[in-house]
Every structure is written in C-alpha cells, then in structure tokens.
Amino acid sequence: MDTGTLALFVGHATAALVQGQLAEQGFGDLRFSHGYVFQHLIDEEPTVGELAAHLAMTQQGASKAVAELERPTASASPMLPTPGSAASD
The missing domain is CATH 1.20.5 (Single alpha-helices involved in coiled-coils or other helix-helix interfaces)
Incomplete structure (x- = not known):
C-alpha cells in the first residue's frame, strides 16, 4: 500500500x-462537512458572504450550512453577522 x-x-x-x-x-447531528465551516469560525466571525468566499461556494450554500448549525437540534455555533446588522458593526 x-x-x-x-x-x-x-x-x-x-x-x-x-x-x-x-x-x-x-x-x-454534526456532519463531516461542518468541520470546514468551523475552521473559519475559530479566529474570526465572518459574514455569510465572507464564509462563502473562504469555502469557495455560493452564499446560498454557506447560508444553508450555517442554518444547519443554528437549528435547535444542531450543535451550538455562533450566529454569523450579516452586513448592516448590529452584530456586524
């Protein structure tokens, strides 16, 4: 081998x-693919658009991944701020 x-x-x-x-x-309920998302949440709090760019995927795909992690049955993850929200200021 x-x-x-x-x-x-x-x-x-x-x-x-x-x-x-x-x-x-x-x-x-965590999947292997969630690990790719968590890698980008360790040292920063990217917007969904920034997360999508880091993961080389669409914003829709990144939003879906974040939504899966935010479900009550999913593991806790920080909310990602969206442009114009109080969290992004």
Whole structure:
C-alpha cells in the first residue's frame, strides 16, 4: 500500500473516531462537512458572504450550512453577522 492511500485511510478512521466521540457527547447531528465551516469560525466571525468566499461556494450554500448549525437540534455555533446588522458593526 502506498503512503497516500495509507494517509487517506488514517484520515477517514480519525474522522470516524472524532464523529463517534461527538455523537457520544450529544453532537450526533454534526456532519463531516461542518468541520470546514468551523475552521473559519475559530479566529474570526465572518459574514455569510465572507464564509462563502473562504469555502469557495455560493452564499446560498454557506447560508444553508450555517442554518444547519443554528437549528435547535444542531450543535451550538455562533450566529454569523450579516452586513448592516448590529452584530456586524
């Protein structure tokens, strides 16, 4: 087995382990793709438009991802400020 394939398998196993641990702690509704969103919320509070640019996706797609995280059953995530809102000032 080549190194690249081994790294792929290790990455998938690690992701499965982390998702399993999150589920045990009550965050079972988080998906692998939510990790890409969280990466951009660690050091800053981007608007949905900025988040979309960081993720190379449409604003509609970024809005959907944020909405999934804001659902009451989803894990807590900070509200992203929108241009003109009090939070963005």
